Amino acid sequence: MKLTKFLVPALFLAAFISCKNDTQENKEEQSDTNDISIPFERHTLENGLTVIFHEDKSDPVVAVALTAHVGSAREKTGKTGFAHLFEHLLFLESENLGKGGLDEMSARIGGSGANGSTSRDVTNYFQTVPKDALEKMIWAEADKLGYFINTVTEPVLAKEKQVVKNEKRQSVDNNAYGHESYVIGKNLYPEGHPYNWQVIGSLEDLQNASLQDVKDFYNEWYTPNNAVLTIAGDFDKKQALEWVEKYFGEIKRGKTVEKTIVEPVVLTQTKKLYFEDNFAQTPRLAMTWPTVPSYDKDSYALDILGTYLSNGKKAPLNKVIIEEDQVADQAYAYSYTTELAGQFGLVARAYDGKDLDSVLSSVNKAMALFEKDGISQNDLDRIKTSQETDFYQGLSSVLGKGFQLTQYEILAGDAGFLTQDVKNMQAVTIEDVKRVYETYIKGKNYVMTSFVPKGSIDLAVNESTLAQVAEEKIVDGAEETFDASIIATYERTPSSFERTEPKYGPAPQLAIPDVYTETLSSGIEVLGIEDNEVPLVQ
CATH class of the missing domain: 3.30.830.10 (Metalloenzyme, LuxS/M16 peptidase-like)
Known part of the structure; x- marks a missing residue:
C-alpha cells in the first residue's frame, strides 16, 4: 500500500491484521476482507496445559503470559483474597529460580512490564523479554506452576499477608469512596454468589489464612489443566513447543475443573x-x-x-x-x-x-x-x-x-x-x-x-x-512480627532433569523498518512506514 496524495502529511502507520485464522483446528482462508483475526496455534499438553502461540516478527521481543483460571470467584466465604495473595506470592522465590524470583530475573535479562493482575475470574502473570531469553521465561513460568508451593513457609506467608493488607488499607479502607464496590457487591449479588465479595478479600480472612489453607488453594487451582500459557512475538514455534513440553510436561495434572454455573441475578426490590x-x-x-x-x-x-x-x-x-x-x-x-x-x-x-x-x-x-x-x-x-x-x-x-x-x-x-x-x-x-x-x-x-x-x-x-461495612480497628502493635532474612528450607519437588536456568539463545537482530518518502505538489515532504499489525493509521 502506498500513501496517496490526499492523506495527511505525517508519519504514516497503516496496519491490517492477517485475514487468516491460523489455528490447529481451522486453517481455512476467510473470504470476507472485514474478517480480522490474530493468527495463532493452540496446543494441549498431556497434563492439560493449554498453549497458545502467536508469531509476530516485527520486533525481536516475545511476550509470555501464564494465566490461571482462578480469581476471587473460585474462593469460598470466609476464605477470600487468596487469588490476589498468590498474585504477590508468585513473584517471590521458587525452587529453581531462587531468591528474588521473577522480579530479579526480569531485571537481569532485560525484561519489561513484569507484573501480575487478579480479577474475579483469572490471575495473570506476564512480561515481555528479548527473544534470546524465551527459554529462560518458559523455564521460569514452569517453575511457578510446578515447583513453587514448597517455598511458601510461615515467615513468607506472614510477610506477604502484611503486604496485601497494606495494599487494601491504601486502595480501599483509607480511600474516598473505597468501600463503594464492597457495598454494591454485597447487595447486588446474593450470599454465596461468587461475586458477592471483592477481589482483594477481607482483612479478617487474610489474617486468619493458615499456611495449609494457602497450600490447599494453590494445589486445587494452580494446575496445568486450569491454566493457559500464551507466547506472542518473534520466536520459532517448533522450538518453543519443545521447550514448553520439556519444562511443563512433567507437572502433574490437577483435578477436573468444572465450569461454574450461576443463575442470573434478579433483584426483587430496589x-x-x-x-x-x-x-x-x-x-x-x-x-x-x-x-x-x-x-x-x-x-x-x-x-x-x-x-x-x-x-x-x-x-x-x-x-x-x-x-x-x-x-x-x-x-x-x-x-x-x-x-x-x-x-x-x-x-x-x-x-x-x-x-x-x-x-x-x-x-x-x-x-x-x-x-x-x-x-x-x-x-x-x-x-x-x-x-x-x-x-x-x-x-x-x-x-x-x-x-x-x-x-x-x-x-x-x-x-x-x-x-x-x-x-x-x-x-x-x-x-x-x-x-x-x-x-x-x-x-x-x-x-x-x-x-x-x-x-x-x-x-x-x-x-x-x-450499609454494613467491616472497618478495621487500628491497634498499635497488633500486626504479626516476622524476620524477612530467614532463608526458607523446604523439600524439593523431584524432576527428571536438572532444572537449572537455561542459557541465552542467539543474540536478536533488530530489523529497521523501511521509511519511504514522497513529496506533495505543495512541496511538503511526506515520510511513511508500512506496518501490518493492526488496522490503524497515525
Missing part, C-alpha cells in the same frame, strides 16, 4: 443504602443494575449505552446533571461484564453540601431525555469507531495480542473469537441500544448507594438504610 465515608469530601451517588456476562449478545449494546449517556457535550448525563442543573461535577455510566455476570452502573459525584436527592432527581431527568430522544445514527457510528480504535490499539503490542487471545480462550471458550467479537461490536443498532435500556434499566430494581462525608447523613437519599 435497595437504597448510605455510608458515612471518613475520607470523602463531597457526597457521591451510585446506581447499579444486574445485567449479562461478557460476550453476551446484549453486552455490546450495553457498552454503547454507557458511553453515549456519559461522553460528549450532548451526553444526557453531562448535559442535564453537570451543565443544566449543576448539581455535580462528574457523572458517568458504564457497563462492566465478567465471566458469570455483568452490571450497569451510573455514578454522580455531587458538589460539596449538595443533597443527593436533588442529584437523583437530575439523574431521572437525564434518563427521561434519553428515553425521549434516544441515540442518533451519527452518535452510534461515532462510538463504534472510537471503540474499534481503542480495541485495535490494545492489539498493537505482542503482549496486547497475547492477552486478547488468552481472554478469548478462557472467557469466550475460543482463542479465535476476535472475528466474531468485532462483528458483534459493529452489528449494534439504534434499536439494540433502546432495547437493552428497556430490558435491564428502565423501571428495573437496582442498588443505590449514597456515600457522604462524615457527619453529613442528611445529604443521603431519603429512606436509605445504613
Whole structure:
C-alpha cells in the first residue's frame, strides 16, 4: 500500500491484521476482507496445559503470559483474597529460580512490564523479554506452576499477608469512596454468589489464612489443566513447543475443573443504602443494575449505552446533571461484564453540601431525555469507531495480542473469537441500544448507594438504610512480627532433569523498518512506514 496524495502529511502507520485464522483446528482462508483475526496455534499438553502461540516478527521481543483460571470467584466465604495473595506470592522465590524470583530475573535479562493482575475470574502473570531469553521465561513460568508451593513457609506467608493488607488499607479502607464496590457487591449479588465479595478479600480472612489453607488453594487451582500459557512475538514455534513440553510436561495434572454455573441475578426490590465515608469530601451517588456476562449478545449494546449517556457535550448525563442543573461535577455510566455476570452502573459525584436527592432527581431527568430522544445514527457510528480504535490499539503490542487471545480462550471458550467479537461490536443498532435500556434499566430494581462525608447523613437519599461495612480497628502493635532474612528450607519437588536456568539463545537482530518518502505538489515532504499489525493509521 502506498500513501496517496490526499492523506495527511505525517508519519504514516497503516496496519491490517492477517485475514487468516491460523489455528490447529481451522486453517481455512476467510473470504470476507472485514474478517480480522490474530493468527495463532493452540496446543494441549498431556497434563492439560493449554498453549497458545502467536508469531509476530516485527520486533525481536516475545511476550509470555501464564494465566490461571482462578480469581476471587473460585474462593469460598470466609476464605477470600487468596487469588490476589498468590498474585504477590508468585513473584517471590521458587525452587529453581531462587531468591528474588521473577522480579530479579526480569531485571537481569532485560525484561519489561513484569507484573501480575487478579480479577474475579483469572490471575495473570506476564512480561515481555528479548527473544534470546524465551527459554529462560518458559523455564521460569514452569517453575511457578510446578515447583513453587514448597517455598511458601510461615515467615513468607506472614510477610506477604502484611503486604496485601497494606495494599487494601491504601486502595480501599483509607480511600474516598473505597468501600463503594464492597457495598454494591454485597447487595447486588446474593450470599454465596461468587461475586458477592471483592477481589482483594477481607482483612479478617487474610489474617486468619493458615499456611495449609494457602497450600490447599494453590494445589486445587494452580494446575496445568486450569491454566493457559500464551507466547506472542518473534520466536520459532517448533522450538518453543519443545521447550514448553520439556519444562511443563512433567507437572502433574490437577483435578477436573468444572465450569461454574450461576443463575442470573434478579433483584426483587430496589435497595437504597448510605455510608458515612471518613475520607470523602463531597457526597457521591451510585446506581447499579444486574445485567449479562461478557460476550453476551446484549453486552455490546450495553457498552454503547454507557458511553453515549456519559461522553460528549450532548451526553444526557453531562448535559442535564453537570451543565443544566449543576448539581455535580462528574457523572458517568458504564457497563462492566465478567465471566458469570455483568452490571450497569451510573455514578454522580455531587458538589460539596449538595443533597443527593436533588442529584437523583437530575439523574431521572437525564434518563427521561434519553428515553425521549434516544441515540442518533451519527452518535452510534461515532462510538463504534472510537471503540474499534481503542480495541485495535490494545492489539498493537505482542503482549496486547497475547492477552486478547488468552481472554478469548478462557472467557469466550475460543482463542479465535476476535472475528466474531468485532462483528458483534459493529452489528449494534439504534434499536439494540433502546432495547437493552428497556430490558435491564428502565423501571428495573437496582442498588443505590449514597456515600457522604462524615457527619453529613442528611445529604443521603431519603429512606436509605445504613450499609454494613467491616472497618478495621487500628491497634498499635497488633500486626504479626516476622524476620524477612530467614532463608526458607523446604523439600524439593523431584524432576527428571536438572532444572537449572537455561542459557541465552542467539543474540536478536533488530530489523529497521523501511521509511519511504514522497513529496506533495505543495512541496511538503511526506515520510511513511508500512506496518501490518493492526488496522490503524497515525
